[in-house]
Amino acid sequence: MTRVLHIITGLGRGGAEQQLLDLIRHMSGLVDNEVAVLSRPGPVAVALREHGVPVHAVGMRGNRDLSALPRLARLIRAGGYDVVHTHLYRACVFGRIAARIAGVRTIIATEHSLGHGHIEGRSTTAAVRMLYTATERLGTTTVAVSPTVAERLRGWGVPPDRVTVIPNGIDAEAFAFHAERRARVRARLGLDPNAFVFGAVGRLVPTKRFDLLIQAFAHLDDGLLLIVGDGPQRAALHRLADSSGVAARTMFAGESGDVPDVLSAIDVLAAPSEQETFGLSVIEGLAAGLPVLYTACPALDDLPPGMVPAQARHVPTGLVAWRAALTRCLLQSPTRWPPPEAVQHYDIRVHAKTLAELYESHRHRPAKGARAAWPAVAPRQYERAEHAGL
Template structure:
């Protein structure tokens, strides 16, 4: 079996990192196409031995790129095309159909009440285009029950939806004291300095500004902001205006998130609407206390070190201060085995086999 994954970009975002983790456990010949931004994840995939192609798509009216992608799919003789993120799902499914591929799968990583991967769902054409092209595939994978529910609300038939939660390298994200020392040295952070971190794209929906606004209420605490995005300049300006610029470290994009988690004492996630929360899962594996506004994965784990907050500066400041005052406990959260990425990869492979008729569908038990 030959599988092609089509993804909008390969910067260090949650969906992109999840794809790389899954492909480390691939059981079939696999290649990847990015439609823009081949960042550090593209480099990582190549280092893992996965061929990565770039079919640059200048915008949503770039029909020529769709035809180029269709030719690449046809030439590669792929049995399965698996798409990820809005643009790739819309145009990747179309290209796969043009190339004559019968088994097309999509993963919906982020669909909440107002946004689908950063796009307002009420913007003309966004929802309609997504639903129309969804019909070109065989199945849509939802990364959480919440996402599956919203897909049903959009009119996607239940039999076309498979819930397959994200996973992570649980062992690889365990707390490591040597990583903690190394990362802290990199940013000149004293060993005894309390550090509250945030991990993710620096975009408005993630509400990193809430943590910066809370920092004046956390004297002596440094914020470690891990990620890149269009809001970085505005966040740097906000830190200066709040008088805490000397206590905020912007790391940019990093390829050792697990080590950065080890360097933190608390993770803050003020994002008010997360459809899963991959960074939260990684924090749970690192044994980090977490103050979070939304995160289905932490709701399911139900660890007392994970505290729900409203996304405002006072509540976040109070929660972070409370968590910092507790005795440190960096044991991984209980129940993480069901989120191990090797298990997720095996379930995805089983889905491919069913959809390509290479494994008989299990018969339902007689009542």
């Protein structure tokens, strides 16, 4: 069985971290997985260990902690892994270099969060882009979570033959709606069982546009708004809700380890993000039977013709459009829809099997020597990328 070490920046609650957990769960019996986390082991590390997956904490103290590189290389060499698979910017940079030092032949990376002008919610400065593309050449292939991300990688100069598209996946059964779950979660959150609740799930960063959602919601005379997630904009969004006069009708629930619970408690999922690499929360909302309002969702854009479900409504960015969309929903009775065909299109089991097959195919590919020269990355250039917070 192929032995794989996944390297990820942190294991707090986040889209990439949860996707890694779900993929590993569904690769059980196909691949022997272990995980190395550079920093912040967090709740996903606990879930992985409960599933029997070894998690190694590298103990990286910050973006400038170059001492983590030899520690990571020693871990890889000692483990005798067939494949190293990196996730998120810092882990991709350090992980590819460490894997090459350790002599691993197959090095795969997944690009989870590359947008226009930002990566993982932060600006893609010239230094960030240079460091990314330089270390990308040390790997075997890069997995894009959507054709949209693949196109962005090509725009960064990554050759098309080094990019493989394997979309994010979802376990639809985990998101199935149950009335008793709805009642239980509303009681736990202190939500009126009869209130109409708009919900939003995601990291509280500018690109998610939760500020726009709050401003649009402020024009409604009824309903509640539940925002689930955490991030650097949390305090600013609290202040916006207060100044907009909707603090009493807006609940910030923080991070949640159980998104299916949250989706069972709301009546409409709002996803006003202007940029997405996939749009997993939209697909999760559809799996929960919710009407969904969204601005950007490559997962829906990339579907075969005719597969975009009626309950997914595209809303152009802007206050007028979002105010009108929320108002229309509020005037309608809450409705739960059967999960559409689009949800099955992104079955996590299929994508986990595809990833396992990718590992196997690259593992047995004849060696052709070094694929690229080591990139000359000066310390000053690394520090410039570090200042972007990656």
